[in-house]
Amino acid sequence: MLRRKFIVGFGSLIALPPLPESGRLGLSDIVRIREAEAHLVQLDSQHGSAQLADIAGRYIEHVEHTMRHCTYGGRVQTQLHQALGEICEEAGWLAYDSGRHDQARSRWDTALRYALLARNPMLQARVWASLSRQAVDLGHGAEAVAIARAALDATRGRRDPRLSALLHSRVALGHSAERESGRCAQSLHRAEQEFDRASGQAPAWLAFCGPDELAAQTALCFFNLGDYARAAEADRDALALMETDEFRRNAFATHVSMARNLLAAGEADGALESGHDALGLLREVRSARWSAHLAQFRDDVLDRAPRKAEGFADRYQESAT
DSSP states (O other): OEEOOEEEETTEEEEOOOEESSEEOOHHHHHHHHHHHHHHHHHHHHTBOHHHHHHHHHHHHHHHHHHHHEEOOHHHHHHHHHHHHHHHHHHHHHHHHTTOHHHHHHHHHHHHHHHHHTTOHHHHHHHHHHHHHHHHHTTOHHHHHHHHHHHHHHTTTTSOHHHHHHHHHHHHHHHHHTTOHHHHHHHHHHHHHHHHHOOSOOOGGGTTOSHHHHHHHHHHHHHHHTOHHHHHHHHHHHHHHOOTTTOHHHHHHHHHHHHHHHHHTTOHHHHHHHHHHHHHHHTTOBOHHHHHHHHHHHHHHHHHOHHHHHHHHHHHHHHHO
């Protein structure tokens, strides 16, 4: 018998995938688990939030409980391990975006274990792409490069061009953190070439990975290299290419990025305009990572242009509470 279970999230009840308490799992159960993971990805694209990371953790517990109390054949077992790996990867990203680095690493370690059980190198590469991004935030540029290159090596000749582009952009970001501008530029160029090869519909988890994502990654690279004017220009390109209704959290992040880049480039008026654009999304998007950058921008703009920034600071205080 399938029992419907619910958890509270975003002010309402969110249904966990209906799964049997005992008996035999089939491919229809795998479909329900995958639908749940797709729902998490959609909520992340629209909102993010630490609460969503907790919801993802409940999803994992729910599916693992079913796995340990049911029987299944070899084909279902492989699909189950892959589905669990994908949910753990998404849960890790949600924890990372919420500033919970230890929890993120734990989720990604579990995701890698399930990817190995499923014998799925593409899922491993997806996890490594996230670990590489985290390494940059933690100040480990060389580690970020090594992780992304390992993912490229493990999937050589078999991966979607969008995944290739994402991994090359991670290599570039690692080089930028090490202040290696030449190597960074080479990797960004390779990422652009891979995007040009992409065709057809992307896997659901890679839907975010288009030209706008590459432009946003380019902006982060230029920021790390201290070229703030070019970073702001790349942010403008990202926003022009982005489907902001579908990827509101990415839009929020890019507005924050452009605000800090313009301010660092000496363009306080443009920086404040971008900051106000970010504030317009703050109530519906919850990314602790980028909210912290927005708070830092408020402090910086008050230091550099206090008279112009008063209105922004007042609106920030109202929006953030």
